[in-house]
Amino acid sequence: MSKVYVSNEYGGPENQELITRNTPQPGPGELGVKVHAAGVNPLDWKVRSGVAGTPRELPAPLGEEASGIVTAVGDGVEGFAVGDPVLGLVAPGVGGYAEDTLLVAESTVLKPEEISFTDAAAIPVAGASAYAGTHQVELEPGQSLLINGAGGGVGLMAAQIGRVHKFQVVGVDHEDKRELIESTGAIFVATGDAVAEQVRALLPDGVDVVFDLVGGEALRVVAPLAKNPAHVISAADAATVGELGGQVLRRTPEMVGQITGVVQYGLVDPKVDTTYPLEQAGKALAHVEQGHARGKIVLELITSQD
Ligand SMILES: NC(=O)c1ccc[n+]([C@@H]2O[C@H](COP(=O)([O-])OP(=O)(O)OC[C@H]3O[C@@H](n4cnc5c(N)ncnc54)[C@H](OP(=O)(O)O)[C@@H]3O)[C@@H](O)[C@H]2O)c1
Structure with a gap:
């Protein structure tokens, strides 16, 4: 028993x-x-x-x-x-x-x-989800990744994976997560009315990938910042991301091993x-x-x- x-x-x-x-x-x-x-x-x-x-x-x-x-x-x-x-x-x-x-x-x-x-x-859920969200659309070093809800379990690992690949990572979350998100090397932007304006000031041509971990209205605010609507990925809100022309997160069993290797070598905490x-x-x-x-x-x- x-x-x-x-x-x-x-x-x-x-x-x-x-x-x-x-x-x-x-x-x-x-x-x-x-x-x-x-x-x-x-x-x-x-x-x-x-x-x-x-x-x-x-x-x-x-x-x-x-x-x-x-x-x-x-x-x-x-x-x-x-x-x-x-x-x-x-x-x-x-x-x-x-x-x-x-x-x-x-x-x-x-x-x-x-x-x-x-x-x-x-690792098996949060880590593998972070791995999926940072690899579902292939990015080159220097390209931009906006993580909506970057201060949570998935977001903090996704931000660190982004740093490993030398992506330009923008982390959106509540103000009290600023330091935590900046500790991953990401640029912090506070969620709220000014988020779109602030991201456009940083990336005037738009964002290469939006990885959403919040859904709802917060997703609707950041989704238009993507250069290509199909490059908006959500783990949190399948209905809204579908309506906006984006993708749901797709996790595969192999990703558990892939993210484990990255953590093993001390690249992601x-x-x-x-x-x-x-x-x-x-x-x-x-x-x-x-x-x-x-x-x-x-x-x-x-x-x-x-
Ligand atoms: N489909 C899948 O395979 C899969 C796998 C893993 C996770 N998920 C989903 O992905 C989401 C995130 O998971 P998680 O484990 O990372 O959750 P979490 O640890 O709770 O993190 C969510 C983060 O989003 C922040 N947040 C809340 N409202 C926000 C807003 N309006 N704007 C910006 N940031 C906001 C939270 O801040 P506060 O804590 O201050 O509220 C928190 O930092 C959940 O909905 C979960 O169910 C899906």
Whole structure:
């Protein structure tokens, strides 16, 4: 038996709790994993609210990314053995906020020694999304990348990837994230009425790629700054970006390994802001849901082997 944090209903946070379940056993293509750390993402509260993801059986375990040690290897899985440290995407509906989980082997890689379990837990969703958003439209060094919502889990890693490739990165977010965003080498622009004017002053010919992590009205304000409407990519608002002629973010399983290599060589820091124990998973999720996190929020279950 082992513990998992679930939501008993779709809706607000009041129905979340830590329960005990049978330790999940891997099916074909899956790995059983003792969780050391689990990433907390906006998707988790969107799943709980019923506004994102495929509806799941209740109680619905929460959490989509984790790091830990392999405890069992499912049929057909090659390249992993019991005892391996790994990071990867959680199998649908199994939950990463858990003592034991299942990872999808295709979206899992061995954890390099240089990366702590805590940082590793921020890679499979946020890191791979940052990688996707900075590679979906191919840019040359010197070309411009505007990141809308640059001070969050995905945005801070995307800004650092942009620096690695020598793109001209403009990070848009609230004023209190200025220093954090500037620490990545990006030019900071405060969100609000003056954002378009300020970006046009910096880049009069327009922006080569807009990577949006906010959606809604904030996306509508920055999208026209792109030289080509098709080069607006959103991870946050498929309907609006589609209406504006842009693209939704496309993440592939290989990107988990690609961004892991970049983090391993110290070129990108996952920028973990705050960690919580599993018992405080509700507080961790509220931290993400209420906003103002300065990077990633991660649940730390086992710290001794980091
Ligand atoms: N499709 C996918 O595969 C995928 C994968 C990962 C993430 N996502 C989505 O991408 C979005 C970002 O994820 P994340 O993990 O980076 O979230 P996050 O850590 O909460 O970061 C979001 C950032 O946007 C800022 N922000 C909020 N309103 C803004 C506005 N009007 N203008 C500019 N910045 C604003 C936030 O600031 P405050 O904290 O001050 O509010 C925060 O810094 C979420 O919607 C998430 O669901 C999608």
